[in-house]
Amino acid sequence: MSIFRMSAAALLAAGLFFGTAAARADDLATIKEAGKLSVALSGAFPPFSFVDESNQVVGFDVDIGSEIARRLGVQPEIVTTAWDGIIAGLVTGRYDTIVGSMGITDERKKAVAFVGPYYHSGIGLFVQKGGAYESLDSLEGKTVGVILGEVAEKWVRDQNRFEVRTYKGLPEMILDLSAGRVDAFVTDDVPVLVAIRKNDAPIAQIKDERLPKFEIGIAIRKDNPELAAAMQKALDDMMADGTYEAISMKWIGADIR
Structure with missing residues (x-):
């Protein structure tokens, strides 16, 4: 979170x-x-x-x-x-x-x-539902959003395979995913899953054992x-x-x- x-x-x-x-x-x-x-x-x-x-x-x-x-x-x-x-x-x-x-x-x-x-909790990887990305590897070279200072930010940067865009909070990051300004975002999974359930948001989670x-x-x-x-x-x-x-x-x- x-x-x-x-x-x-x-x-x-x-x-x-x-x-x-x-x-x-x-x-x-x-x-x-x-x-x-x-x-x-x-x-x-x-x-x-x-x-x-x-x-x-x-x-x-x-x-x-x-x-x-x-x-x-x-x-x-x-x-x-x-x-x-x-x-x-x-x-x-x-x-x-x-x-x-x-x-x-x-x-x-x-x-x-x-x-x-x-x-x-754990780090979750999220993309637009029904979009082009279905795995972590498919996002190679793409723009991934993270919240400034989170462990998720460090993890994404350590991969050295994405363009990184930072945010102050989750709501702005969700909006930018919906608007196509980022291809995916990585953050604590629980609040995103709650947001998806409450708002029927068109967001999908990509599962990957490499996510801590x-x-x-x-x-x-x-x-x-x-x-x-x-x-x-x-x-x-x-x-x-x-x-x-x-x-x-x-x-x-x-x-x-």
């Missing part, structure tokens, strides 16, 4: 910044004292986070982050920010956590710690064992008592844990 974003240089810089920070109290104490948990996400990744007709940020990730905050005994504060700088914002203290459909990768673990995973799968986690700053334990317990309790399933069915139409 993967998803999966940020350059290696930026991640390393963020990790080095945080690694040199002075010793401090666990973030859980600060969050409790402030009475709020600030939750960062892109706001441009439906159905996980998006702006509705009432100009409110809503979605699966919004509900998950808000419920975790309430179970910590504090109020949720939703923060929208550009995905390609979201880890740097966490490391430098702009917010407390990222509940934004972020894939857990070794590269990201250099800069942040993860709670979860809270769902599983991911665990999706909640990012916090490193060296916060109390916060990590409290958030993990909140997540586990949500999964045990049916709250997680209700949120998942509301936004996704399936239990994606």
Whole structure:
């Protein structure tokens, strides 16, 4: 909703910044004292986070982050920010956590710690339904859309076989596929499959074993064992008592844990 974003240089810089920070109290104490948990996400990744007709940020990730905050005994504060700088914002203290459909990768673990995973996903390849492309190999040399900073972007560039066009969010990428401005796009599969089902969109998914799968986690700053334990317990309790399933069915139409 993967998803999966940020350059290696930026991640390393963020990790080095945080690694040199002075010793401090666990973030859980600060969050409790402030009475709020600030939750960062892109706001441009439906159905996980998006702006509705009432100009409110809503979605699966919004509900998950808000419920975790309430179970910590504090109020949720939703923060929208550009995905390609979201880890740097966490490391430098702009917010407390990222509940934004972020894939857990070794590269990201250099800069942040993860709670979860809270769902599983994979990179999906999508084309116009009934179009000329029926396989990954048939797209050789064609224009492929990706969301800036996602793991999908890195994967597509590493193939060194496509023309790459970057986007800030999924809606614009879907529109450009429909308009023929890109031949395909690659991103987290779950939100696209939801969009296809809800809108009867003329989009087809191409299956390929070379497309990677991911665990999706909640990012916090490193060296916060109390916060990590409290958030993990909140997540586990949500999964045990049916709250997680209700949120998942509301936004996704399936239990994606």
